[in-house]
Structures are given as structure tokens and as C-alpha cells.
Amino acid sequence: MSELASIAGHKGLQFDEPLLFEMDCPGRCGVDIEQPEAHASRLGGLARKGAIGLARVSEPQVVRHFTRLSQQNFSIDSGFYPLGSCTMKHNPRLNEKMARLPGFADLHPLQPIATVQGALELMDTLAHWLKTLTGMPAVAMSPGAGAHGELCGLMAMRACLEARGDPREVILVPESAHGTNPATAAFCGFSVHAIPADTRGRLDMAALKAALGPKVAGLMITNPNTCGLFENDLAEASRLVHEAGGLVYCDGANFNAIVGRVRPGDLGVDAMHINLHKTFSTPHGGGGPGSGTVVLSEALAPYAPVPYVVHGKDGFDLVEGIGAESGESFGRIKGFHGQMGMFVRALAYMMSHGADGLWQVSGDAVLNANYLLARLKDVLSPAYDGPCMHECVFDDDFLKGTGITTLDFVKALIDQGYHAPTIYFPLIVHGAMLMEPTESESKETLDEYVAVVRDLAGRATAGEAEAFRQAPVHTPRRRMDETAAARKPVLTWSPEPPATRAAE
């Protein structure tokens, strides 16, 4: 049992925070709202009856509650976050300040076009940056996140193939792809055919050639891929897919490794989403919001979703509806015009770095990842030879015979003050541990991290298995019983004892 296990309330700076609903006190309220003027109700007999079930608390209680909860989070502002598969880099506060300018934040999406010219100019400017950086002629701005961008790209592909009178059913997805890729393909009505990775952790070209045929709508590939490697045959793969009548979707979630240095358009890609929140530094916010803008090739540009910005005779205009004006657009995929708040942040970041800075950003991200790989390869077991791109992957060979799992190992890292790397992903690497340092970490931070990882690796092989299994202990909570939580899910609070409120 942990030395901290006896803390029920709080001691020093260790906080336990009740649920808001457990603080409910009749008569308290955190806002002062005026009395409604007298009027006859027009609710048509549908006035709400009875209590809603919300807690009654004061403003100071709310401020303290959420402040204390925030202190139970690890964040990029508080420490090094060497996550793989999703970039956790510095989030400049200038971006936050700009996104909150009333001229962007306090705008309604349906205001008259003449009153939002600056907003449309910003969208157009961001589109110009994205098209230039990727060498692609068109961009769809509306997708709400990376996976939504994937859907957008595949819908454009499907619409294009249907317009050619050549509807095809199969999307080829390499095993090293993100889990969203096959899910997206299925959601777009395609069936998924998996292509294995070769021994170099890259697309197996022989398997690709064998799979191509008249039913194949396209290839959906991640580049740089989830093993942190550049798909060096992508240009050739694109040529083969196009020759076979298909199209190429590239998951651009890892664009931060090559931004400013490699244009995906030069590799024959037809559609690629760019996670603005990763490459261009919008904070992750504990799980969103993101923005998954999608760049499109000549072939797919006509099918882009509405709405989109156009240059009109009186400045910028917006094509919103589906009809004659929008041509062959495949339709609409989101309520309004896209994640404007993310657009502002992304553009602020791009302008701050400029073309020269973005060149340095990707270079430093790749340098840092290769430095980690070089400094750790003798104590951990790298899954592939270098160089890697922005992230490096290790397998669990170094833990063989120790009785310690990859999970135990990264939980021990948490006790040392680091966020755990992504583990058991990519799926094709046994016991994978994926680390991405990003460009915003200093050499000193990486050196300290390397020292800690080397020390832990030494202790793992020295037989300290039990200590690893206990980790973490210096955290607000220790390991959770996730199996029990899934078996009898409790998804909402209610005053009854937990046993009676399990779902199902």
C-alpha cells in the first residue's frame, strides 16, 4: 500500500475534490440574473416541471472546485510530455489572445457577409498558407478534427469516383495506420483491406501491387507513419494507385515532421488532413477541440464540402448552400464554417514562425527525436533503425525476463514527473513505446529525461519488478480498475449508492 493511500481529504498540496453535485446547497447561486419582466408565457404548455438536477453553488466554490481539479492534471505547461502519435508542444499564449479578439470570437456565423470580411480574409489567408506548404491546389476548412478530416477526404474521393461512373468499394489501409483510418473508411461505406508493413516498418510495396485492382477506390496511408518513419515509396505507390484508377489519401496527422520541407503534393497525394492543433500548436484542451482542414488535389477540388470562401466582386464571399452555385460539392459535414478559433491560432503560429521558422520547427522536431533514439538505443530496444522522423518507437525486448510490462514501465515514468509515452501502439510493434519530444523541448530537458529512462531501465533489469507494478504512487490516484468500470458502467452521478445506478 502506498504511503499516500491514507489521505482522504487533503494534506499539504494533495487535493481530493468532491463532485460538484455533492456540494449542492439550496439557496446558493454563482450568478446574479435580473428578474424577468412580466409577460404571458408563449411556451405552449411545455414549461419544464420539477427540478433539473443541477447543483447550487456560489462563484467562489466554483472557482476553487475547478482550480483544484486542474491541479490533478498533467499538462504541457507543467512538464515534459513525450507522447508519441500526438504532438504535445508549447502552446503560445499569443494564439489564445488573438483567438479571443472580439472581432473573431464574438462573431456570428450567419451575420451579413459585409460584416465579416476580416474573418473571411483570415480563412483565405490560412488557406493560402496550407496550400503553399503542401503544394496542393484546394483546401476544405470545415472538418472539426483529424478524424473528421479523414471522413471529408474519403467522401471527396467517393464523390469523385461516382462522378466518373466508377464507384469502387475497397480502401487499402496499411497496418501501421492510425485506428481512425479503417474506422473512417468503414464510415464512408468502403470495405477495408489491410496491407502489411514490411520489415522496415513501411508499406509493403509487393503487397500493395498484389492488392491493386478494379475494385480498389484508393490507398489510405499515414506519412510520416505511426512508426515515426517516412514512407519513402509513397510517390511510387501513388503512381501505381493512380494507374489502377484509384486515389490516394494521406493521413497528415504527422505533418509537423516535414512541414516547410516536403510538400505532400509532390508525392502524388490526392487528399490529406492537417491537424491544425498538432502541427500549428492549438492546445489539446484535454481532448479537443481540434481542426482537421483537408488539402485536395485538382481531381478532388470540385467535390470539396460547403461552405467555402471565394473571391467575390465586393470582397470575400461564402458559398454555403448545396445547389447550382456549389457545383459538384459532396455536401456539408458540419454546422457552420469550421473551427474559426483554431484558424486564428494556427495563423498566428504560422506568422510567428514564417517559412524560415517552420523549416527550423520540423528540423528540430526530427533532431530531438533522433537524439532521444541515439541516447536510449543501448538500454531500450529500438523497433527500427534510424533515422526516425519526429517520433521514435521502442519495443518491449529490453523488458524480457523482468516480469515488468511496458505499462508498468511508463507508469514508473509518471512517478518521476513525466507524462507516459504512448504504449502498445503502433500495433505492429510488440509492446510498443512511442516517444515524441517535439521541437519545443530543450537539450537539457531531453538529457534529464534520458537519465531518468536509463535509470529506470537499469532498475527494471535489476529485478525491481514489484516497485514497477505498484507505480504510480505520487499521483492523485493510483491504477484504476478499468475492467470493473467497463463491466458496470457508471456514467453519471446520482444520490443513490453506485450499485443501483449501473447502466443496463
Next chain:
Amino acid sequence: MRYLPGTEADRRAMLAAIGVDSIEALYKDVPEVARRAGPIEGLPMHQGELAVERALVAMARKNLDGGSAKGFFVGAGSYRHHVPASVDQLIQRGEFLTAYTPYQPEVSQGTLQVLFEFQTMVAALTGMEVANASMYDGATAATEAVLMAKRLTRRSKAVLAGGLHPHYADAIRTYARFNAIEIDAATLQPAGAPDLTALAAQVDDRTACVVVQTPDLFGRLLDITDLAARCHEQGALLVAVFTEAVSLGAVTPPGAMGADIVVGEGQSIGVPMGFGGPHVGLFATRSKFVRQMPGRLCGQAVDEDGRRGFVLTLAAREQHIRRDKATSNICTNSGLCALAFTIHLSLLGEDGLKQLAAVNHARACTAADRLAKVPGVQVLNDTFFNEFTLKLPKPAAPIVDALAADGILAGVPLARLLPGQPELADLLLVAATEINTRDEIETLATALEGALS
């Protein structure tokens, strides 16, 4: 380059440790033909904070923001409300703002507890049993509800009510096209009470769900109890949609009227309009359907020491486990907007939300009564919450543009949402919330009278 800590000396030392002589050498796997010798041309070089700020402020100033308008009455899916100062201060705490998706529960209890509180609040508001931890926005939540109904019923027809927001209907149509779902859309009927009997008659044994919005596009409140019963008789599900979350503080929630899935937009509570995004999609349903839900779910758990904590749960529905068999491809949701929603709703609480909703309704009643006195103007609604439809004696779009030139944002001409329907040209959708003073309502009425004369 202020965001980059690496110095030239650091870089040289690191390259030496790796055993290469340049960063470019690390890009050897990129084919020569695709590699750039230097930064991509056609873009400006880096700039300092002051220069970037100046450029973006200049763009922002070209817009007429809500606070600078002489009157603001624009709704139709996004609403201008007052957000208490604490909300934005708290969401900007770095520990919330810069945290990742809570996959490591031991160091993410803050975000996880917020999501659990969020789910509890959404379920309470909608009158349902479970809610997920947010979706991108109301429109995409509606598309996911239709796909979920298809999975649950194994049927592939969706009936869309005429009062469903056209953007929501369009998004559903788009997803339907790629998922072999047939759409049966009811006819538009802006005036009078909506004909739910006719809608119910469209439900048959091939129907997976009916999608109905209340308050609807025109602002009308609908009693969907009988419609729900008809759906259930036919083995179909009722999906209820709302675009104004504050309305749930005043009206009977869809869950209490028999809806099976309730989805909507949560932007009204805690989230700025932001020109349409990011917003926060709300999604709630009954416990028995939980395993077919899309998106993230936070569940209560205990740790090794028996203490209550929270985890992401039921991941077997999700893309990273189930791949092409997942209930949805969603992974990133609207976590930070869900936090803003939760904080704002915590401040409001039971009494504050009811009071806020009552003020909204009262203000809209005042506005409707005043605008009905403008010669030639008619209020089409019998019922509404904080938004209603006006019939003008002239096309609405040019009137709205003329008023905007004078700094008044009068509402949404329905022709903008439903282009190509000349019978809607004279209709104007007007929203009033707690931000609208009586003076602003008077300003709008006077300006409208001037523009129509």
C-alpha cells in the same frame, strides 16, 4: 525564434551524438525529388509578437462583432449570451488548456472528473440517462444519432422533420449518402403549428428514426410525445434535436417526452459564437443503448487503494480498439468547450439556469410584441422560447443588409439558410437573449420600421 529552445551549439552537440553532420541528413528517407533545399517559397519569414498581433488585430477590426453592434438578434443555431468572467479564466489554466486526452487516468483526474460532471449535467438537462463526453457540434451529433439509430434498428430510412435546421439536415444527408441511408424529408411549413401528425404518418416499418427539432428552425416549441409513441409502435427511434441549450432550462426536456436520443448544440452555455466554431455537441440517450453510442465516455472507477476516480470507459466501441467495426471514427471531441459548458452551468446551477431561461423567454416575448407593432410585420409563431419568425412585407435579406450597414444585426433571413425557395424570401428569424436590453429592442423596431417604409 522564441518558441524554439535549441541553440546552434545544442544542435551541433546533438548531431554529434546521433552521428550525422546535419539535420538534412536525417531526412535521407525522403526521396530527393520531394526534398526542398530551403524553406518553401511564397510565404513570409518569421515575425515578432507585436507584428503578428498588429496584423491579426487589423483583420479582426474589419468585422462587426456582437459587442460593437447597436443591436444583436442573430440566432439560428448559434446564440450570443453573457459568459461569466470566471469561465474563460478557468479554462485558460494551463493544466486544463494544455493537457492531452485523458488516456493516463492517474495524471488526468481533473479532466476526467469534469467530463463525468459534464455527462451528468447533459443527462439531467435533456431528461436522459446517459450522455457522452461531447461531440464536435450539434450538426455532427445529429448525424451520429442517425447512424446509431441505423445500428440499433438495422433499418436504413431516416425521416427529417421540416423544422430541422437546414445545416443539420444537410450534414445528415451527406453522411446518409455514404452510408446507404434513405432520407425522407417532410415539407417546410413556416407558419402555424407544425403538422406532427403528418410527420408521424411518414413512419413505417423501414424507418430507423425520425429527427425532429424543438424549438424548431422557426422557433416553435413542439410536443413530441405522440410522435415518440408512433415511432415506438413502428419500432423506430425518435431523435430530438435542439440548437439552443438554454431552452432546456424552461421547457419540458425531450427525454421526458419519449425521445430515444437527444442531441444538440451546447455553445449557448459557456462558449463564444466564434464565427461558428469551435462549438460543443451534446449527445444523450437511454442506458440500454450505451454500447452503441459514439464518442468518448467517462466512467467512475476505483483505484488500487479503493478510492473513487474516473477513467475513459467502454473503449471497445472506439476506433483505436475496434478499427473498422467502431461505432464512430471520432477521437478528438470538444473537451475544452465541454469544460467551459460545465463551469458556466456550475455557476448557473438549478436556479440560475431556470432564471436565465426565464429572462430569455421574457425578452423574446417583449421583442416579438414590439416588432409585431411595426406596420406590415407579422409574428408567425404561436409558441417560441427565445427565437421567432417574422413575416416582412418585403424580402428580408436586403433589409438585414441595410440595417447591418447601420450597425444593427437584425437576425437571419431564412432565404440564407434555405436558398432557392422564393416563398421564404420575406421571412426573418429573430433571436433575443438576456444580452438584449429594451433599448436595443426599440432600436431594432424603429430601424425596421424605417427600412420598411
